[in-house]
Amino acid sequence: MPEYMILIHEPLSTGATLAPTETRSLLDQQAAYAQKLRALSAYVDGERLRPSNEGRRVRGGAAEPQVIAGPLDEPSLEAYHVVRAVDLDAALDLAKQFPVPSGTSIEVRPVMSGHLEPEKTSEQGRLFAFAVLGSAPNEGAWTEIMDRIDERTHDHFPEQQFRGGARLEAPSRGRQIRTSGGRRAIFDGPFLESKEVIGGLFFMCMASLEEAVAWAKESAFVEYGTLEIRELWRS
Secondary structure, X not given: OOEEEEEEEEOOOHHHHOOHHHHHHHHHHHHHHHHHHHHOOOEEEEEEEOOHHHOEEEEOOOOOOEXXXXXXXXXXXXXXXXXXXXXXXXXXXXXOOOOOOOOOEEEEEEEEEEEEOOOHHHOOOEEEEEXXXXXXXXXXXXXXXXXXXHHHHOOOOOOOOEEEEEEEOOHHHOEEEEEEOOEEEEEEOOOOOOOOEEEEEEEEEEOOHHHHHHHHHHOOHHHHOEEEEEEEOOO
C-alpha cells in the first residue's frame, strides 16, 4: 500500500499563544491520534521536532556553507507522520483528523522511496531530523535539484548513525490543508512560492547539534540545497 508523509507546519507564535493546559491537551490529542492510526494499521512513523529556535540551517555557498541559527523560517516544521493509505484522498482524510491549533498548515505528500524506523527515539542518544530543502523557480528545476542530491547522497550515510529516511514526491503530487478559525481548506500543489521546499527527511544519531552541523557542512546535500537540522523530542 502507498505511503504518505503528513507534514505539520506551525507559525512560530503558536507556542506563545497557547496556555500550558491547552498545550497539554493538544499533545494528549495528538498522542491519541497516533494510537488511532495504529489501530487502523495505517501508522508507519511519526515524531515531534524540538522548537525551531533550537535548530540550524546549513546552506551551500560559493566558498563555505553558511550556518543559520534558529528561529528558522515560519511556518516551521513541528511534526510529521507517515501513513499507509490506498490513495491521496484517503491520506488526506487521515491528515484532516490530526489535532492542530488555528493557523497551522498540513501538507500531505506521497513517499517516493526510503525506509523508516518507527522506534528510533526509544534508543539511547540524541536523534536529529535533517530536512532536505531546495529552492528553484519552478517544479521541474526543483525536481532536478532533488534528483542530483539523491544521486550524490543515497549511499553516503554513516551506517552506525543513520536511522532511516524518506524522499517525497514533487509538491504538485500532494495537497495542503490550511486551518483558520476551526475551518480547514484544501489546496492543490505545487507550493514553491520562491522559497526552499522540503524534498525529504532523514534521521541521524549524533552526540550534539554541533556534530550534526559539522557533518552537514561536509555533505553533498549542501552543494545543491540546504539541510535544516532539528532534534527530535524523546518518546
